[in-house]
Amino acid sequence: MILVDREEFPTLEQAHEWTWASTEAEVDAVKFVLNRFFMLHDDGRYIQDRILTELLNNQKNADTNKRIADEREAKRRGNNTNRVQIVDEATPNQEPLTINHKPIKEKATSVATPEGVNDSVWQEFKSLRKAKKAPITQRAIDAITSEANKVGWTLEKALEECVVRGWQAFKADWVATKSNPADIVRPTVPSKNAPDPALKKIKADTLKAAPMPESFRQFAKQVRKA
Secondary structure, three states: OHHHHHOOOOOHHHHHHHOOOOOHHHHHHHHHHHHHHOEEOOOOOEEOHHHHHHHHHHHHHHHHHHHHHHHHHHHHHHHOOOOOOOOOOOOOOOOOOOOOOOOOOOOOOOOOOOOOOOHHHHHHHHHHHHHOOOOOOHHHHHHHHHHHHHOOOOHHHHHHHHHHHOOOOOOHHHOOOOOOHHHOOOOOOOOOOOOOHHHHHHHHHHHHOOOOOHHHHHHHHHHHHO
16 A cells, blocks of 8 residues: 555645646546545645554554564574674674565655756745655656646746746646637628628518519509598
8 A cells, every 4th residue: 555655644746646647537536535535634634544543553563573673682692692603694783674664765866957947947846846845756847848748838937837836746727728709709790802691681582572463553552642
């Protein structure tokens, strides 16, 4: 379990990074799992009681194993005081390893200032990530570059936006603009070169109309005279 391995609970941003969520569907899936099975703590981290119990048990077992190993080592050193140390024997100062000992963490490799990014922008972005306890990795920079390309932005512009808005990551959907149908201009007056559709219909109806019968004409004249 990834939380047990890291021995800490994630914020929403860390959960996205730990699960490598990059698409909108993956991000929504991470949010669903956190809201469904975890509880948001005051410090912004999502806590789960069962996992917390497991972490505490692991820590307790590790402490117990360390105590037993220390007692065993002290007894062994006492028994070996008067005999020559064998070549393959562990030195007295060597602490026995147990299953529950924490693995040695490798120091994170620092990412150099990306090409085309101003050093001041890069330093501000590094400070932002440090404040959010999110180390900068090459994979994170590649993901931001990919999202910036979707909206035609440079990496430097995307990082500037992150600094201004306090984002530790960047998504194209967060800055993409969509056209509003109400903003589309439609002409209300026909152009000089295009005939008026209403006028065309009147002319067409005139051509289709049958001539008035002569009897109607005579009747109309009588009515006007009266």
